[in-house]
Amino acid sequence: MTASQFVQFTLVVTGAPYTSQAPQTALHFARAAIAAGHTIDRVFLYGDGVQLATNLACAPSDEPNWHRSWSEFLSAANIPAVACIASALRRGVINDEERARYERDANNLASPFQLLGLGEWVESVASTSKVIYFHAGG
Amino acid sequence: MTASQFVQFTLVVTGAPYTSQAPQTALHFARAAIAAGHTIDRVFLYGDGVQLATNLACAPSDEPNWHRSWSEFLSAANIPAVACIASALRRGVINDEERARYERDANNLASPFQLLGLGEWVESVASTSKVIYFHAGG
Amino acid sequence: MMTLHILNKSPEHPRFRLCLEAVGDADQLLLIENAVLALSVEGIKLPGRIMALASDLDARGVSVDGSVDAIHYDGMVALAAAADRVISW
Amino acid sequence: MMTLHILNKSPEHPRFRLCLEAVGDADQLLLIENAVLALSVEGIKLPGRIMALASDLDARGVSVDGSVDAIHYDGMVALAAAADRVISW
Amino acid sequence: MSVLIIIDQAPYGNWSGREALDMALSLAAFDQPVSLLFVGAGINWLRKQQNPAPIQQKGVNRNLAGATVFGIEELLADQDALQRYGLGAEDLLDGVAITHYDQDLLANYLHVVCQ
Amino acid sequence: MSVLIIIDQAPYGNWSGREALDMALSLAAFDQPVSLLFVGAGINWLRKQQNPAPIQQKGVNRNLAGATVFGIEELLADQDALQRYGLGAEDLLDGVAITHYDQDLLANYLHVVCQ
Numbered sequence: 001m002t003a004s005q006f007v008q009f010t011l012v013v014t015g016a017p018y019t020s021q022a023p024q025t026a027l028h029f030a031r032a033a034i035a036a037g038h039t040i041d042r043v044f045l046y047g048d049g050v051q052l053a054t055n056l057a058c059a060p061s062d063e064p065n066w067h068r069s070w071s072e073f074l075s076a077a078n079i080p081a082v083a084c085i086a087s088a089l090r091r092g093v094i095n096d097e098e099r100a101r102y103e104r105d106a107n108n109l110a111s112p113f114q115l116l117g118l119g120e121w122v123e124s125v126a127s128t129s130k131v132i133y134f135h136a137g138g
Numbered sequence: 139m140t141a142s143q144f145v146q147f148t149l150v151v152t153g154a155p156y157t158s159q160a161p162q163t164a165l166h167f168a169r170a171a172i173a174a175g176h177t178i179d180r181v182f183l184y185g186d187g188v189q190l191a192t193n194l195a196c197a198p199s200d201e202p203n204w205h206r207s208w209s210e211f212l213s214a215a216n217i218p219a220v221a222c223i224a225s226a227l228r229r230g231v232i233n234d235e236e237r238a239r240y241e242r243d244a245n246n247l248a249s250p251f252q253l254l255g256l257g258e259w260v261e262s263v264a265s266t267s268k269v270i271y272f273h274a275g276g
Numbered sequence: 277m278m279t280l281h282i283l284n285k286s287p288e289h290p291r292f293r294l295c296l297e298a299v300g301d302a303d304q305l306l307l308i309e310n311a312v313l314a315l316s317v318e319g320i321k322l323p324g325r326i327m328a329l330a331s332d333l334d335a336r337g338v339s340v341d342g343s344v345d346a347i348h349y350d351g352m353v354a355l356a357a358a359a360d361r362v363i364s365w
Numbered sequence: 366m367m368t369l370h371i372l373n374k375s376p377e378h379p380r381f382r383l384c385l386e387a388v389g390d391a392d393q394l395l396l397i398e399n400a401v402l403a404l405s406v407e408g409i410k411l412p413g414r415i416m417a418l419a420s421d422l423d424a425r426g427v428s429v430d431g432s433v434d435a436i437h438y439d440g441m442v443a444l445a446a447a448a449d450r451v452i453s454w
Numbered sequence: 455m456s457v458l459i460i461i462d463q464a465p466y467g468n469w470s471g472r473e474a475l476d477m478a479l480s481l482a483a484f485d486q487p488v489s490l491l492f493v494g495a496g497i498n499w500l501r502k503q504q505n506p507a508p509i510q511q512k513g514v515n516r517n518l519a520g521a522t523v524f525g526i527e528e529l530l531a532d533q534d535a536l537q538r539y540g541l542g543a544e545d546l547l548d549g550v551a552i553t554h555y556d557q558d559l560l561a562n563y564l565h566v567v568c569q
Numbered sequence: 570m571s572v573l574i575i576i577d578q579a580p581y582g583n584w585s586g587r588e589a590l591d592m593a594l595s596l597a598a599f600d601q602p603v604s605l606l607f608v609g610a611g612i613n614w615l616r617k618q619q620n621p622a623p624i625q626q627k628g629v630n631r632n633l634a635g636a637t638v639f640g641i642e643e644l645l646a647d648q649d650a651l652q653r654y655g656l657g658a659e660d661l662l663d664g665v666a667i668t669h670y671d672q673d674l675l676a677n678y679l680h681v682v683c684q
Contacts, residue, residue, distance in 0.1 A: 007446040014569055018228040019186055021398045021582050024624060025373070028420075029445075032438035038446060047473045047569065048157055051189075054230035058240040064625045067230070087473065090156040092192035092205075092246065102196040106244030108230065118480035125457060125565055126486055132445055133453035135569065137373040137398040137582035138380075145357040152684055159309045159467050162509060163284070166331075167356075170349035176357060185588045185684065202510045225588065256595035263572060263680055264601055270356055271364035273684065275284040275309040275467035276291075277676065286464040286495040290377035290609055291683070294577060300672045310467030313498055318540050335466050335511065337503030363681045366561065375579040375610040379494055380568070383462060389557045399582030402613055407655050424581050424626065426618030452566045 009033055010042045010124035015136030016051035017066040018059075023052050026134035027070055034077055041129055043074060044121050045083040045113070048136065050093050053083040055110035071110050085115040147171055148180045148262035153274030154189035155204040156197075161190050164272035165208055172215055179267055181212060182259050183221040183251070186274065188231050191221040193248035209248050223253040278302060280359035281324070282352075284309035287317050295365035299323040304355060306347075312338050327355070367391060369448035370413070371441075373398035376406050384454035388412040393444060395436075401427050416444070456527075457481055457488040458563035464495035466511050471499060474569045475514055482525030489528035489563070490521065493555050497535035500546045519547045530559075571602040571642075573678035579610035581626055586614060589684045590629055597640030604643040604678070605636065608670050612650035615661045634662045645674075 011030060015022025030040055045052055052070055059065040074081045083093060092108075095115050099107040109115060124131050149168055153160025168178055183190055190208055197203040212219045221231060230246075233253050237245040247253060262269050281299050283306070285291045292311070299305050300323075307314060307328040314320050315328060316338050330346040333339070340346060347355075356362050370388050372395070374380045381400070388394050389412070396403060396417040403409050404417060405427050419435040422428070429435055436444075445451050459478045463470045474490075481488040492500055499514060506513050521529055531546065532555040543552065553559060560566055574593045578585045589605075596603040607615055614629065621628050636644055646661060647670040658667065668674060675681055 005446070009445070016186075016229075019584050021373070021624070024626075025397060025418075028438040029441060032442045033446075036439060036442050036446075038442065046477075047470065048154075051229065056232050056237075056242055056244065056246060057230035058227040058232060058236060058242070060224075060227070063627065086198075086476065089196040089198070091154075091189065092195035094194050094196060098196060099194075104194055104196070106194065106246055108194060108244055108246060118477060119484065121477070122480050122484045122486060125481065126484070130445065130451065131565065132371075132451055133567065133569070135373065135453055137400075138375060138378045138578070143357070147356070157469050159284070159509070162511075163308060163329075166349040167352060170353045171357075174350060174353050174357075176353065184592075185585065201512060224591065256592060257599065259592070260595050260599045260601060263596065264599070268356065268362065269680065270282075270362055271682065271684070273284065273364055275311075276286060276289050276463070284467065286467065288379040288495045291577065294575075294608065294670075294683070297670065298672055298675055310464040310495065313464055313495060313539070316539050316541075318538065331508035332466075335504060335506040335509045336464075336498055337501040337505065339503075361679060361681070363675075363683065365683055373582065375582065377610045380462065383460075383493065383555075383568070386555065387557055387560050399579040399610065402579055402610060402654070405655050406653055420623035421581075424619060424621040424624045425579070425613055426616040426620065428618075450564060450566070452560075452568065454568055 007038045008129045009038060009040045010044060010129040010131045011040060011134065012044045012046055012121065012131060013049040013052060013134045014047045015134060016048040019048065020136035022134040022136055023066050023070060027073060030073065040079050042120065042124055043079055043081045047087050050083040050088040050091055053088065053110050053113040054093050054108050056108045067110060075112050081113045082116045082120045083113050085117055088115055145176045146267045147176060147178045148182060148267040148269045149178060149272065150182045150184055150259065150269060151187040151190060151272045152185045153272060154186040157186065158274035160272040160274055161204050161208060165211060168211065178217045180258065180262055181217055181219045185225050188221040188226040188229055191226065191248050191251040192231050192246050194246045205248060213250050219251045220254045220258045221251050223255055226253055277360045279361040279363060280304045280306060280355050282306050282308060282362065282364045283311040285365060286310040287314040287320060291365050296323060306352060306355060308332050312336055315340050315344060366449040368450045368452060369393045369395060369444050371395050371397060371451065371453045372400040374454065375399040376403040376409060380454050385412060395441060395444060397421050401425060404429050404433060456563050457486060457565040458491055459488060460491045460493060460566065460568040461496035461499060462494040465499045466506055466509060470569055471496060472514065475517060477567065478526055479524055487527055489530060490526060491530040493532040493535050497531060497539055497541065500531055500550055502545055502547055515547060522549055571678050572596055572680040573604050573606055573675065575606045575608060575681065575683040576611035576614060577609040580614045581621055581624060585684050586611060587629065590632060592682065593641055594639055602642055604645060605641060606645040608647040608650050612646060612654055612656065615646055615665055617660055617662055630662060637664055
C-alpha cells in the first residue's frame, strides 16, 4: 500500500464497555485510522455493543470514561454513529422518540448516536467500505 | 428433606437479559422456590446482571418482557432486590440520587431495585442463607 | 458433604471441563441451559448422578435415556434446598 | 486473496481453534486482547505470519521473541487497510 | 460481495446466534447474497425437534427452515460438528447442506462475520 | 463459612475477573474468610510484569500483591495452568501458593463462587 491509498472503514462494535475490551480496542483503532488519513464512514453498535450509547454510565473518577471518550471522538471527527435499534430497545437504550412510543419516563441515548436499523450495516457491507468488527473477547 | 425443612435462598444474577438466559432461569427458580414454601431473602444483581434493573428496556411485543416479569415478581413477593452500585454505575443503571451526584439528565433504576454495595451480598454469604448464582451461559 | 453442581455452559466452553473435574462420585450434576447439549455429544463421560432441566432439553430438541433424570424447576429447587453446597459453573 | 485474521480470544476459548483452522499460509494473524496470551502457551503452533498488539502484550506481561512482530494501533490500521479481507474472531 | 455469517454459539443460552441470524435476514431483505455456516455448538440451531416455548423464547426453526424463501442462499452445516453432536442429515431442518469447515470453504466469501 | 472465589478468565479482556476480585476484597473487608484460586487462563492475573497503562486499565497487581494485607487468606495458583502458560514460581506475584485444582481442594470451602 502506498501512502495515497486511503481506505474507508466502517467499525462494528458488538462488545459492551466495562464488560469487554472491544470498545477500547475499537477506539484506539479509530483514532489511529483517522490519524493515518483514512476515513470512517460509520460506527455501528450491535448486540451488547449498544451499551456504549447510553449517557447514564458513570465511571469511577480514577478510571477512563469510555462512553465519554467515544462520544467526544465521534463528535469531533464528525463520524455518523448508529446503535442498532432492535438491540438497543431490548437492552434499555432509547431515544426521545422511543421514550414517547413506549411511554417511558426518560431517554438515555448519548449524542451523537442515532437509533437505526440493520439496513445501515447492510449499506456498509454492500459499499466499498472495509467493515471491521470488534467483538467481546473472552 | 422433609416438607417442613424450608430454606432461605439468596439469588445472585450475573448474566444480563437479552444477552444470556440467566435472568430467565433465575426467575423460574425463584417462582418455584416461593411456590414450594421456601423464602428468598434477597435478589442481588452483579456485573452484567445489573442490566435487569433498567426500566428503559422495551421488549418487542411478541417476546416476553423479562425486565417487567422480574419487577412484578419481586414486588408481589415482597423480596428485597439490590443491584450492585459499582457494577450499575459503570453500566449506566442509576437511581435519582446518583443522577443528582453525577449530574445526569435522567435515572433509570426500575422499582423495586435499590443500588447498594457488595456488603449486601457479603451479608447473605455470612448468613444461613443458601446463595445460588445464575451466571451467563455460553 | 453432598454438592449440587449447576452447569449452564455448552461442552465447548472451558468452564465445562472445570466443572466436570470438580464433581465427586457422591455429588449431583444438574445440566441447564446450553449444558444439556452435552447429553448428545458422543463420548463425553459425565460424573456423579446426572440430571437435566426438562424445559432446556425440550427447547434444544435433546432427548435422553433412562440414565438421566429430566427434572423441572421445582425439582431444581428441591435439589438446591437439600444439598450441603451448591456450585454454579 | 490475503486475509488478515484478528483474534481476541484466550487460547481456552473455542473460537481460538476455529480461527487457527481458518488461517492460510499466506494469511496474517494479529493477536489482540486476551489472544496475546497464546504466545506464552507451550506447544501451541500458530499458522501464517504472526503479529501481536504491543499494548496488549505489555498489559498482560507477555514477552515475545523475534518470530512475532509487536505492532501498535497504527500498524493494525495499516494491516487492515492493506488486506483483501479482514476477519475478526 | 458474498457474505458468510458463522454461528458457533449454541441456541437459547445467549442471544448472539439470534442476532447473527437477524444480520443474515437483513442482508437477504436488501438482496445481498448471504450464507449461514453452523459450526461447533452452533450446529444445534439446525435440529428439527426444538421447542423453546417452555423457556419462553422464540424458535428460530421457522426462520431457518424458511431461510431460502427469505433469500438466504445457503444453510451450511459443518460435518465435524454434526458428528460430535451425533446428528445425521435426517435430524436436521430441511434445506441444510453438509460441508466441511476449512480455509477453502471460507475463501468463497469476501465478507465473513463471526459474531 | 470459608469462601473460595475461582478466577478462570484472563485479565483485561473482560471485566469478570476484576469483579470477582472485588467480591473477595469485600468479604475480606467484612472479616469473612476468603481465598482466591486462579485456574486456566485466569492464571495470567498472577504474572509479575503486567503493565495495563497502555490499554488504560487499572492494574490489579497492587491489589493482588497486597491481598493478604487486605485480609484475603490465600492466593492459590493451579499447577496445570502454570505449566500450560510456561510460568514458574519466579514469574508470579509474591504470596502465591501453588496448588492442584481438584475435588479435594474445593472440599475445603463451604461456599464456592465461579463468576
